[in-house]
Amino acid sequence: MNEQTEFFKVDGAKCVKCGFCVRDCAFKALKTGDDGRPALADAAKCMRCQHCFAVCPVGAISIDGHTAAEAPVLRDLALPSAESVENWLSVRRSIRRFADADVPRDKLDRILRSLGNVPTGCNARSLTFTCYPDRESMDRFRASFIHAIESHRDGTKLLPRWLAVPAIRMRKGGEDLFFRGASGMVIISSDETNAEVTTPREDVAAACAYFEMLAQANGFATCWCGFLKLVQEAVPELLEVTSGIRRTTPFYAMLFGMPGIRYQRGVVRESYAKVDYR
Numbered sequence: 001m002n003e004q005t006e007f008f009k010v011d012g013a014k015c016v017k018c019g020f021c022v023r024d025c026a027f028k029a030l031k032t033g034d035d036g037r038p039a040l041a042d043a044a045k046c047m048r049c050q051h052c053f054a055v056c057p058v059g060a061i062s063i064d065g066h067t068a069a070e071a072p073v074l075r076d077l078a079l080p081s082a083e084s085v086e087n088w089l090s091v092r093r094s095i096r097r098f099a100d101a102d103v104p105r106d107k108l109d110r111i112l113r114s115l116g117n118v119p120t121g122c123n124a125r126s127l128t129f130t131c132y133p134d135r136e137s138m139d140r141f142r143a144s145f146i147h148a149i150e151s152h153r154d155g156t157k158l159l160p161r162w163l164a165v166p167a168i169r170m171r172k173g174g175e176d177l178f179f180r181g182a183s184g185m186v187i188i189s190s191d192e193t194n195a196e197v198t199t200p201r202e203d204v205a206a207a208c209a210y211f212e213m214l215a216q217a218n219g220f221a222t223c224w225c226g227f228l229k230l231v232q233e234a235v236p237e238l239l240e241v242t243s244g245i246r247r248t249t250p251f252y253a254m255l256f257g258m259p260g261i262r263y264q265r266g267v268v269r270e271s272y273a274k275v276d277y278r
């Protein structure tokens with residue numbers, strides 16, 4: 001065994017030779033060995049998705065030193081019902097009014113740690129969650145953002161009005177049209193320097209959607225912050241100096257906080273997403 005193959009191990013005494021792992025391997029990195037047990041066919045094809053590990057009925061497989069004993073337990077009863085997920089989706093709202101309070105830090109920690117489980121293309125798992133967790137941190141970000149706008153000097157390019165005018169108003173204590181007065185924000189980004197990332201934008205968007213769901217399930221209000229994306233496109237250096245997000249970094253931002261508004265009902269959509277069975 002060399003370093004390339006040591007990450008996949010089978011406990012021969014436990015393995016019942018069911019073949020589930022070999023059949024579930026998406027890229028055929030596994031084969032059935034001469035002894036009827038799984039073996040690596042091509043280590044380079046393994047994307048470490050751990051499906052073989054998860055499907056094994058007897059916990060005979062270890063990956064990268066992880067054994068079945070450490071794996072999260074499947075609890076069917078803990079899954080939300082189809083009705084509750086459907087109901088949430090029909091009444092969920094983008095909330096743009098936040099209470100003057102921080103979200104509980106322990107809940108935020110749990111949510112962000114849980115997001116390590118979101119799916120990513122080819123299991124690249126190359127996401128970063130840059131989090132401004134509370135009002136203090138968010139206010140520092142706001143201040144440095146306004147400062148960056150005000151000290152922006154680029155003889156060739158004027159700041160767009162949609163950016164400069166509300167920023168000046170905000171500095172003077174006016175409405176925060178950019179970040180909606182949120183107590184926190186998470187910027188979810190993908191590593192553009194990692195050649196193994198095949199679907200950076202999709203990975204980011206999926207993580208945002210899961211963040212929205214988990215955060216709202218914890219009683220937080222959330223709103224997608226498309227505004228920062230516009231800033232990256234129009235004046236990327238502003239984002240670079242305030243948050244380290246480069247002009248080439250795929251990212252999206254989510255605002256969050258405790259809700260400052262309560263909706264009484266869902267909305268009535270004029271049209272539903274087009275469903276086209278073939």
Ligand SMILES: Cc1cc2nc3c(=O)[nH]c(=O)nc-3n(C[C@H](O)[C@H](O)[C@H](O)COP(=O)(O)O)c2cc1C
Binds near residue numbers: 095096223224228
């Ligand atoms: C990718 C994306 C970007 C968005 N950007 C913003 C934004 O910058 N500011 C904002 O107030 N709402 C933003 N939204 C929220 C949408 O405006 C909102 O989802 C839509 O109006 C429907 O309202 P609902 O989410 O309450 O159903 C964004 C939503 C998505 C999915």
